[in-house]
Amino acid sequence: MIDESLKSELSKQGIFTLKLEELYNWGRKNSVWPLQFGLACCAIEMIATSMARYDLARFGAEVFRPSPRQADLMIVAGTVTKKMAPQVIRLYNQMPEPKYVIAMGACAISGGPFKQGYNVLKGIDRYIPVDVHIPGCPPRPEALLHAFMTLQKKIEQQSLTSEQRPRHLDVNAPSEFPVPRYGAHDLEPPNNPDVWQPPVATRTE
Amino acid sequence: METLDQLKARIEAAVPGVRVDIIPNESPSGQKSLLIDAEHAVAIARVLRDDPQLRFDYASNVTGVDWVDTVLKEKVKVKKVVDGVEKEVEETIEKKRAGYLESVYHLYSMELKHGPVVIRMRTGNRTDQVHLPSLTPIWRGCEFQEREIFDLYGIVFDGHPDLRRILMWDGFKDYPMRKDYVEPDDYEYEPTAHDKVLEKAKRHEGQGTPAN
Numbered sequence: 300m301i302d303e304s305l306k307s308e309l310s311k312q313g314i315f316t317l318k319l320e321e322l323y324n325w326g327r328k329n330s331v332w333p334l335q336f337g338l339a340c341c342a343i344e345m346i347a348t349s350m351a352r353y354d355l356a357r358f359g360a361e362v363f364r365p366s367p368r369q370a371d372l373m374i375v376a377g378t379v380t381k382k383m384a385p386q387v388i389r390l391y392n393q394m395p396e397p398k399y400v401i402a403m404g405a406c407a408i409s410g411g412p413f414k415q416g417y418n419v420l421k422g423i424d425r426y427i428p429v430d431v432h433i434p435g436c437p438p439r440p441e442a443l444l445h446a447f448m449t450l451q452k453k454i455e456q457q458s459l460t461s462e463q464r465p466r467h468l469d470v471n472a473p474s475e476f477p478v479p480r481y482g483a484h485d486l487e488p489p490n491n492p493d494v495w496q497p498p499v500a501t502r503t504e
Numbered sequence: 505m506e507t508l509d510q511l512k513a514r515i516e517a518a519v520p521g522v523r524v525d526i527i528p529n530e531s532p533s534g535q536k537s538l539l540i541d542a543e544h545a546v547a548i549a550r551v552l553r554d555d556p557q558l559r560f561d562y563a564s565n566v567t568g569v570d571w572v573d574t575v576l577k578e579k580v581k582v583k584k585v586v587d588g589v590e591k592e593v594e595e596t597i598e599k600k601r602a603g604y605l606e607s608v609y610h611l612y613s614m615e616l617k618h619g620p621v622v623i624r625m626r627t628g629n630r631t632d633q634v635h636l637p638s639l640t641p642i643w644r645g646c647e648f649q650e651r652e653i654f655d656l657y658g659i660v661f662d663g664h665p666d667l668r669r670i671l672m673w674d675g676f677k678d679y680p681m682r683k684d685y686v687e688p689d690d691y692e693y694e695p696t697a698h699d700k701v702l703e704k705a706k707r708h709e710g711q712g713t714p715a716n
Contacts, residue, residue: 382673414694415701417680417687418672483677485688497692497711 320459327371327397328359328454331447334370334390335363339377341404341437348440358447367393372450374443375429378406378413379420381486385478391427392475396467399454401446402429405436412436425490427476505618506557508536514558518551519544527624537608537622542636545625546663549642552611552621560611560621563639566649568657569606570630570682576601603630605659609639609646627659630682638664656681 301316309316337345349355349363364370367390379387391400402423405411410421423429430453431446438446457465466472476494479486490497506514512524515538523541540548552560576599584593605627612619627634638661640646650661651670658679661667669676678685692708694701 382671410691414691417685421691481673481675483675485690489688489690497708499710 323459324455324457328451331358331360331371331399331450331454332362332364332369333360333372333374334367334394335365336390337376338379338383338387339406341376341407344437344440345374345376345403345443348443353440353444355444355447358444358451360447367391368395370394371397372399372401374401374403375407375423376403376437378411379423381418381420382481384420384423384426384486385481387423388426388476388478392478396474397465398467399430399450400427401431401433401443401450403433403443403446404438405434408432408434420486422495425495426479427491428494505616508538508621511558511621512538514555515540515548515551518555519547522548524548535620535622537624539624539626542625542627545637545639546642548623549639552623553642559613559615560619562612562614562619563609563643563646564612564620565608565610566639566646566653567608568653568659568681569608570657571601571603571606572630572683573603574601575599604628605630605634605657607636607650607653607659607661609643611643634658635660635662637662638667640664655679658682 306316337343347353349361355361360372367373371394373391373394375387391398400423402408406413406419407423408429410416410419413419414421420426424432431449433442433446435442457463459465459468466474473493476491479488479491481487508526512526515524516522522544525539527537527539529535529537552558578597578599579594580597581592582595583590585591586593607625609623610620611623612621625636627636636659638646638650640650640661641663647665648670650664651667653659654661654664654667655669655671656679668674672680680687689704689707692705692711694705697705
């Protein structure tokens with residue numbers, strides 16, 4: 300480990316010293332390219348976030364990719380219907396590691412106002428791991444920017460060698476997740492127990 | 505525009521052997537509708553569209569209704585002899601009505617600028633006699649809406665060019681808009697639960713995995 304005062308002195312002379320891990324994460328967090336797809340009205344806010352006023356380009360994420368093969372981040376922006384869910388999960392599976400997911404808005408995190416509906420998935424985190432959840436209906440562009448900054452912090456803090464290393468550096472960690480099938484009454488299975496477990500429901504009168 | 509009685513007479517004159525009933529509506533809108541029989545439905549629809557006095561060239565909306573088996577109560581005044589004196593007494597008569605499915609079409613005329621006229625068709629029951637003729641050959645715009653009714657209510661439209669499910673997937677077995685549809689038990693928690701949803705939520709109380 301380099302001495303902090305020496306590091307500070309060197310930086311004044313224009314010499315930067317850092318760990319490879321820091322350089323690697325710095326590069327990764329400032330070039331997160333989102334997958335270009337939207338599902339409902341949250342996508343409109345996502346588009347607004349990418350335009351001049353809110354300017355997602357400040358964070359190096361303006362390059363929305365039309366192909367999952369080139370994308371690092373999936374922003375699930377909107378209601379995921381049960382008919383659409385297998386396609387969303389298949390898109391996620393087609394993205395190369397390292398990959399991240401932001402569940403944007405009430406619908407994507409829980410089903411939102413359509414929670415009691417028969418045809419809406421009650422949260423995309425039932426099938427794929429979600430890194431950042433944003434509440435809101437829809438969330439404002441500032442909320443998406445905040446989620447994005449939260450994701451950047453998460454990437455920055457990822458250690459490359461420890462037990463908590465990110466999934467793409469762990470050979471045993473899965474990169475693809477099972478795609479549910481269309482059943483006679485519901486999706487089969489109704490959730491992926493490796494990714495999501497039902498929470499304890501309690502009621503206080 | 506003609507009244508429904510005139511319209512009914514015109515249809516009966518144009519299509520021999522037809523059965524048309526006027527369905528009353530006791531709601532504030534008072535919008536009555538025509539119940540037409542399924543065998544002659546396509547012929548009636550053609551008259552409604554092509555008659556120079558009618559020209560209903562636009563079906564703005566097609567929807568379905570599920571009528572379950574029910575008991576209708578009707579109050580009738582009956583003359584009865586009570587204690588040797590003839591009196592008028594109110595009696596309630598209960599009538600059982602078997603359930604059926606209904607398709608409802610709202611028609612307008614763009615050319616003559618009148619409408620709407622509401623026409624209905626009824627199936628025999630809710631289980632095995634659920635066929636109705638498709639009116640897509642008459643009004644092209646009915647195609648997706650009839651598919652939606654097929655998907656959500658289970659009415660089979662004979663003569664439809666492409667009758668498949670439209671909102672749910674192929675292989676889905678239920679008809680979600682029917683009154684007796686049982687939805688999958690696929691959520692555990694509802695913050696503002698009441699009535700049926702509260703019952704459903706209570707089943708999951710105390711279960712699940714604690715958050716780490």
